[in-house]
Amino acid sequence: GENVEQHPSTLSVQEGDSAVIKCTYSDSASNYFPWYKQELGKRPQLIIDIRSNVGEKKDQRIAVTLNKTAKHFSLHITETQPEDSAVYFCASLRSNDYKLSFGAGTTVTVRA
């Protein structure tokens, strides 16, 4: 089955700096890659996603890149703010499949 690895497990950045989280996946049939943000005690919220026919997608301060050949995708947060502090999960989904396979999560702390 699909295996998603996520690094780092924790990330501390100074406010205003950038944060990068990296994930790798194993199944070449995976074609949809969402990122979820989970604040303490709250639901995982989709913040951005990318499909395998696209190499990069950006939404304001958040961007995701995908390298299909290397089977890795990354989340980039620029100009970090304290409200970006949360746990971030990457996930993958195979075509014609239903189950999301999640990474282990990255705890991001933005220092003021």
Add this chain to the structure above:
Amino acid sequence: EPEVTQTPSHQVTQMGQEVILRCVPISNHLYFYWYRQILGQKVEFLVSFYNNEISEKSEIFDDQFSVERPDGSNFTLKIRSTKLEDSAMYFCASSGLYTDTQYFGPGTRLTVL
């Protein structure tokens, strides 16, 4: 904006007891899912449900688990005889037709004593 809702937010039960976790998916969604997250571990897929039947299930989803859509709005997960290792956060999710995006509920924290 419509959201997936779940009840209860926290359930405490004794080992061997049955529990039912409830979810109300987003109203026009057709695909429904249960995931769980044991403290400090990954979110894991349990089961997906479409057109009133299970479309996929993981190896975790054994005979102790069942899902049901008893009416037009609720989606339930039943654990027949809970074990200590069933203690986890259980998330319901739903998605619409022609989209892969899954929207998650706030979760039910199940504690088995």
